[in-house]
Amino acid sequence: MVDHDPSGPVAEAPAATPSSPSWPRWFRWTTGIGVLLVLALVAGLTTAVVVVRRSWPQTGGELSISALEGEVRVVRDDHGIPQIYADSTHDLMLAQGFVHAQDRFFEMDVRRHATAGRLSELFGDSGLETDLVVRTLGWRDVAEQELTMLRPATRSALDAYAEGVNAYLEGRSTSEMALEYTLLGLTGLDYQPESWSAVDSVAWLKAMAWDLRGNLEEEIGRAIAIATVGESRAADLYPAYPYDERAPIVEQGGVVGGVGGGDGRVFDQDASGPGGGALPRPPARDGGSTGTGTGTVAALARVRDVLAGVPALLGRGDGLGSNAWVVDGDHTDTGAPILANDPHLGISLPGVWTQVGLHCRTLSPECPYDVAGFSFSGVPGVVIGHNRDIAWGFTNLGPDVTDLYVERVTGDTWEYDGRQLPLTERTERIEVRDGDDVELTVRSTGHGPLLTDLARFADEDGIEITEDGLLDQVEGVAAAQEAGSTGGDAISLAWTALTPRPTVDALLALNRADDWTSFRQALSDFAVPGQNVVYADTEGHIGYQATGLVPVRGPANDGRLPAAGWRKDTDWTGSFVPYDALPSVLDPESGIIATANQAVIDPSRYPPYLTSDWDLGYRSDRINRLLAADDELSVAAMAAIQLDDRSAIGEALTPYLLDIDLPAGYYSDGQRLLRSWNYQEDAGSAAAAYFNVVWREVLERTFGDELPEVIRPDGGDRWFAVVSALLPRGKNGWWDDVRTDDKVERRSDILHDAMIAARDELTALESPSAREWTWGRLHELELRSSTLGESGIGIVERIFNRGGWEVGGGSSLVNATAWDARSGYQVVTAPSMRMIVPMDDLDAARWINLTGVSGHAFHPHYTDQTDLWARGETLPWVFSEDAVTDAADDVLLLKPEG
Template identity: 60%
Template sequence: MAVDMVGGLGFRGWPRAARVATYVAAGLVVLLIGMLLTAVHLVRQPFPQTTGEIEVPGLTGRVEVVRDDAGIPQVYADSVDDLMRAQGYVHAQERFFEMDVRRHATAGRLAEMFGSAALESDEYVRTMGWRRVAEQELALVSPETRAALTAYADGVNAYLDTHTPSEIAVEYTVLNAGGLGYEPEPWTPVDSLAWLKAMAWDLRGNMTDEIDRVLALAGHSAREVAQLYPPYDYDAHRPIVGQGAVVDGVFEQDATAPGTRNPRRPAYTADMRGALARLRAGLQDLPPLLGHGDGLGSNSWVVSGDHTDTGGPLLANDPHLGVSVPGVWMQMGLHCREVTEDCPLDVAGFTFSGVPGVIIGHNRDIAWGFTNLGPDVSDLYLEKVEGSRWRYDGRWRPLRTRTETIKVHGGDDVTLTIRSTAHGPLLSDVADDVAEAGEDPPGVPPGEYAVALQWTALQPSTTADAVLGIDAATDWDEFRAAAASFAVPAQNLVYADREGHIGYQAPGLVPIRKSGNDGLLPAAGWKPENDWTGDYVPFDGLPSVLDPDDGFVVTANQAVTGPDYPYFLTDDWDRGYRAQRIRDLIQRQLDGDGTVSAGDMLAMQLDDLNPMAAELVPYLLDVDLPHGYYSAGQWQLRHWDFHQGADSAGAAYFNAVWRNLLALTFHDDLPADIWPAGGDRWYAVVTELLHDPESAWWDDKLTPDLDETRDDILRQALLDARDELTRRQALDSDHWTWGHLHRLDLHHPSLGESGIGPVEWLVNRDGWEVGGGSSTVDATAWDAADGYDVVSAPSMRMVVSPADWDASRWINLTGVSGHPFDQHYTDQTDLYVDGRTLPWPFTQDAVSDAAADVLTLEPAPAAD
């Protein structure tokens, strides 16, 4: 006779209420299990197929996708068309939602997916016309590039055609559960080109500095503001190509050479400053696609085989970009099974999902790395606007206008009227219509001011040609020929090849300005002498060097050339701390062991010496503090080696002091929008102020009865930092750690700040404690105006060995996958935080030996 049992007790003998409760509990368990299984299914459903066979329309031959233990795909095919089609398919497998959000961002269509919260971003992007420029570029690129873009798009669409939104990404499941009802559109070549505009925007140079200088002028003299932007110290921090680049071609005319400009600036009225402040706030709220802020930059260097243990060059690169999950890069290899003139690709490295080709990496002959050159390629113009006209050269001229409609999920469509002068679109229209002037500059009739943007990225160019050209280059001459097409963003390119050559090339469009405009402040748009000439620094005039006498080249966003260089690039360089530290480390290694190894290069990338500590700590130790509680922090500084490991108590205290020092010194003097972020420029500023203990900057304007000096501020910063670390960490200073303050949180760019706990839990990954800091070689930057969390970091690290490609190493900030809970979503992050790297197999034998999964893409049968 059957007996129902629950926990060993006879069920039928229970009271009825207990039986009912048990039924309900059992039902809830079944429901929860069902919900869990459903959730697991929904999360796992988009994971890519990595083994077996898939038919892909348009392929002309069999393609193999070989993935290693980290999920990194190496693609093998017999034609460029098949390689590009397969790359598009694999990118879509791993990262289509990221690609889709990127194309909506670059087209000014985020509001279609995310509602009115994204409207302002769309308005700025539409006003600048990123996609309109990309559409023009499609007609300019070479037929080969256009064919690659088309094949790539066909590969993406082959994936979309056979997958529903919930099978493509769990993010679509989340959005559609909220009522979006979204179906991805087919991918187009223009979608790929438009992403290059986002890349250029986040690396655009000194546009924000132009505004900040004007905002700082409120209540301060030009001399005082100049103290906040100290000149580059060429003696302490060597430029990339030394004190005088070798250039060929037509030299810039004397009227625009460095030191000859005599700009006459407008009187910046309160209304002008208001318009610029609103514009700055709006631009700051644009979603960073690569990242923004003082921490953006990169390290890259190359050492000749005369100085390495391999006898061949070694090349290192680690671009510093915003932190997110998935990370900016996806590792991949693209290999023609037989390299021929018709199929020249045998390349591997770091790719952008949504863009065909490899952006940074190496092929069978050459290796290359990028850092941001940072030239001044954008200018803001204050325009005199009256109705539908703008003032220029003593005459009123008609504004150019166009209208666009922005669709808004959950809201009404928005019609945007876009106005432009000859300089460019009026960004201030988005910020707050047109700012009315309260006081006019001399000789200008009453009216309204607007702010226009002139920027090289708004000129159609052929940067996409450069990407695929570099991928196929076999020597220095072919590399330079390809680089000549790289228009925006202007980059520092370092180079190495199998023949033993190393080099440096600066590509990009850099405008030549007339004598009235030095690019440091917004210019008066009504004066012709402030215009660009219409010419750009010729490619043969851009800095370049092959096989330098030093035997190595270091680029870390420092000045590229000395002050005698005949063209104006910018005055807003990174201050050179990272670059000089790398040079010192290389030279120290050569002086010691005589050679540099790949392991040495990897260790240099992790160097965490704080460049400000040696300057500031002696002043901090001279301050007299009460013995015991408050002097405990000074004890940590006294025993600190100035390195910023995650477990360092000295680094924790020093950075807390630094943040409080900046707040005490500058927050009373400057608008909140331009409070110090604390990076390299502020190191230079405070270094100078330390030698001027009575400077007005030290005085706290909020205490008018007191005249604070340097020592007063230093003392208060020490006290405040001690109290802060007690609250945040521990009473015992031995228990302080830098990593506890300095955390790496990886948030999903679109859903990671949704405010919905389960969604954020699904897509975000938080909590890594890291070392490094702003302007260290291990550049895990933080913003002192906001806190200690990492805001930008090395987005990847690589060391490449042309003597043996398979001896190269690489690591990504996150992982290959864009799918939450896929094993490759953040599987490289722990290695990255620990300072470790992965092997980088390149030759076919090495790739086969490392293979974990092989997927075969087969041509689909022709339709009847």
């Protein structure tokens, strides 16, 4: 563990190594600009301190804001977390916008440029690949349509929030907003942020939907796997969910009503089976999939390269998950429910969440908010948290809400149901800082925009979009296959998030909900991303509700592979699974509801198709076992479960490793560690360090000889299942290295060579002495700013990035600090926050953020929570006004002018 003083010197950023994560290629500046920045920054210590502190927020005293109707009190604790008190919804939301802008306006400004496809205006052509994707998908256009659909109260809250942001901007120079603007000014950027608007807030939800978009990567991966190793062997790599081994979230109920396809279909938690009103489920394969022929696979490779160019700021859509659970009073030490949540998202600095409390001094229909939790800077309200009556937590449901369609495009037409139809077109003009504007023509079929046009556009205009040579790899694979009837080489995307829906209504209604009925009603508008939502209330009830807009597909489209776009029977029908037919349960007999991205419900009980690409349930199974083992669970016990790092693959693979005959001495040192290993991956464990290096070697030696790099194992839950199924079959063909002509390898050969290689690697990376190995030294958390932290200039990166936290946990463990076996051992996704809420005493709740509330480098609250997070600690989360006042470290009064 490395402790960090955020006000002290910035630690040297580690040099990139082959095992480091592949960071986005954003914002690569010239050496000349780097020298200029260095000279400016070291011109004088006093000047540097002034420049750094100029943008820090005022958190005490008084400020006047003309748009306020009354006085607002902003109370911050010793970690800078604000609790806001006002007399009207308008003032409450205005103050939240002002406070968010104080703490994180640069982050907000970059996000709105990203979601509008306008990064190139700030960062030049290095932002162009992102802008091309976002403009093609039309996020901003969809957000503008959604704004017109919102309830008047929601729109008023968004407008008030925007007033607060703009009150912060008024009269401030960019150097008074963020250090980043000062440095960008040194590179010649002449810029003044435009006013914030309601659509800026709405658009950010598209980024979250993209980050949690479902099985798009699996569609591409399956197609490439089938083209590479054939359908039968590819099936080994995508195992089905084991319903008989790992319980889904909901184990009771079914869909009833609406017999004969009529309306009124609902999920009844007391139903004994699927019922006569069940929605149809497509067969597993019905000939509508066409994603494995030569031309199609090459086209999919182009699409994958385009998507890989989208930076982590907007989400990569893979490696993500979350834990959330709730237990009733029969399982707690107080007799009241306890709810816990820790969403697993990509790591960034600042983190995706910022904590806040929003309190109307007197609750009324005009001012109904008394809520606290985790919010998005740029969006009003609380996303995850609790109010005075209920608490809720989210995990990604992961419904299949994206489909790739292989299209037969001829000129400006596409084939559909035996006819040639015109493509729709629109033109997007992208302004590029220090460069010529770029004009993009977006063409769409009836399914969605053509993603392959982006690759062709980049080729024609000399824009580098391909990130890792995937196209060359897959074209070589595809050329070696027997040419099939692929039907087309254009790929379009259908995605529910491109259908305007009033999701923001749901967020604010959730903040106001006071019981199970109003909670469920609030979530009825929650369209994307589809979520599992757990619930508890102060009356002692617990519950679960699935949310999201889930398409009903035609009979020839099971969503698992790209579909034939010219066939009518592969279309989405235009209908969605009704909200009331999505699984939900109140007060289940077990008294436990645990969600960790596993299957929601057994399809034999619930025919409507949600997805077939669930997390395979290793985390959920472990959580359920730990919860069921204790009927006096406390807040502290819940926190311990969130930190559980028992390895399911460690438990499965280690007995086979112990049977391998290794040379005595040096090469058997690691094996001796495994003999007493308890399968826990804590940061100080030498055995965990050895096992994970062996695991990575096993994956590469088993699959690296046959699979293209893009679908090689990342080491997550799917690969736990794949390898666990192979282990009893010592002579299976996957063990054989096809690159060796004179030998057929078996399981024992692969494990032996992996253990030898792991010993040598740990000697090189850590120490010749096995007793000195630690998992945390390999498994470090590095927090990087997604903008200037990726500048390529060492001194600039050191200003904004922080690192060196040695942490435990790992991929598909409850303590899900995931790493990617294709690139190294560093953390790539992690619990973005942790919270625990006991419903009998809301002042006894606990919370922690991955980073601090501040987005200002060197500010005391930049990463002050990260040290605690890395040690597995949490902060007190007081809620009542008396407790908030007692914990106050600073108070700012916002007053109307005059």
